[in-house]
Every structure is written in structure tokens, then in C-alpha cells.
Amino acid sequence: MSLDERYASIHKWIKTRPVEESGPLLKAKDHIVATFDAKKAIQVGSKLPPFTLSNTTGEQVTSTDLLTKAKGVTFVAISPELPDVLLSTKEKYEFKFIVLSDLGNKFAYKLGIVRGMGMILFAVSIPATILVDKEGVVRNVYVDPDYFKRLEPEVTLGWSDAL
Structure with a gap:
């Protein structure tokens, strides 16, 4: 099953839930899709x-660390979750790549991939895939507010093969 198919099945399942459960989530998604400006990403x-972000054990990792030690392609996931929550997720799903915590979406804001929800201190980072070369130049970007x-x-692997 492709990633698209998995997310489509989750979306379909959410729509079957009672409106008091699914309504706020779907309304928020629709608001983000309608108001996110990809040109700002x-x-x-x-x-x-x-x-500089914390990894799942609390160790600080910098963009320079990743760019200088990469001999090929280094896959990194960045999430606004707390490091200990990310550690549980990384272990549960047996991720083999680096997972970093972006508390407060500070780095996501720099990337232009955050959408506020009209409330102070409540913002959602937009899922994005960004390929960066060893010089720190962005070579490919995929951002979808849905x-x-x-x-x-x-597709990501194809991007890296083309470097």
C-alpha cells in the first residue's frame, strides 16, 4: 500500500466518525489548505x-553537522513533538533515520511551512519534504497543506539519485 493510499484510508475513516469528533479536524484541515501560501515556503x-535541534536523546544536532558528515544522502525527520515522544515513535516504527525535535516550530517558521490557526500559540507545521545538497542549497521541495x-x-529516492 502506498503512502497516498494509507493517508486516503485514514481520511476516509475520519469521515465515518461522528461529526463532533471529525468536524473540528476536517474544518481545521480545510482552513489550512485554503489559507496556506506555498510561495512563502x-x-x-x-x-x-x-x-540547531534536539534529537530523540536530547543531543543537539546542527545543520552544519548534517551537511559536513553526509557522504551520500542523510534522511532526517523534523517534528514539533518533544524528544521523548519522538523517541517512542522512532522505536515503535523502527525508523533508521535521524529524528529531530523542532519545539515551537521555530525552524518550520524559517522554512515558511507553518500555518497559524487563529489562536495565540497554536500553529501547525505543514508536512514537507526538502532535498538539500551538500552545500546547503535546496534542490527539491514538496509541500502540501493537506x-x-x-x-x-x-519520489524522494529519485530526487536523491538525481543529485
Whole structure:
């Protein structure tokens, strides 16, 4: 089953839930899709903004660390979740890649992939896949404010093969 098919089945399941459960989630998704401006997201050819984020054990990881030690392609997931929550997720799903915590969406804001929900201190990071070369230049970007849609892993691998 493709990633698209998995998210489509989740979306379909959510629509079967009582409106008091599904309504707020679907309304929020529709609001994000309608108001997100992809032109404000990081673009191909841009330099990746520098960052320092915590990994799942609380160790600080910088963008420079990742760019200088990469001998090929380094896959990194960045989430606004707490490091200990990310550690549980990483272990549960046996992720083999680096997982970093972006508390407060600070890095996501630099990338232009956050959408406020009209309430102070409540914002949602938009799922994005960004390929960065060893010089820190963005080579490919996929951003879709519909969080039921994600880039298929095969496409990401094709991007990296083209570097």
C-alpha cells in the first residue's frame, strides 16, 4: 500500500466518525489548505536556514553537522513533538533515520511551512519534504497543506539519485 493510499484510508475513516469528533479536524484541515501560501515556503535554489535541534536523546544536532558528515544522502525527520515522544515513535516504527525535535516550530517558521490557526500559540507545521545538497542549497521541495497527502518515498529516492 502506498503512502497516498494509507493517508486516503485514514481520511476516509475520519469521515465515518461522528461529526463532533471529525468536524473540528476536517474544518481545521480545510482552513489550512485554503489559507496556506506555498510561495512563502522555502524554494528550490534557496539556502537552507541554519538550525540547531534536539534529537530523540536530547543531543543537539546542527545543520552544519548534517551537511559536513553526509557522504551520500542523510534522511532526517523534523517534528514539533518533544524528544521523548519522538523517541517512542522512532522505536515503535523502527525508523533508521535521524529524528529531530523542532519545539515551537521555530525552524518550520524559517522554512515558511507553518500555518497559524487563529489562536495565540497554536500553529501547525505543514508536512514537507526538502532535498538539500551538500552545500546547503535546496534542490527539491514538496509541500502540501493537506496533511492527508505526502510525497511517496520512491519520489524522494529519485530526487536523491538525481543529485
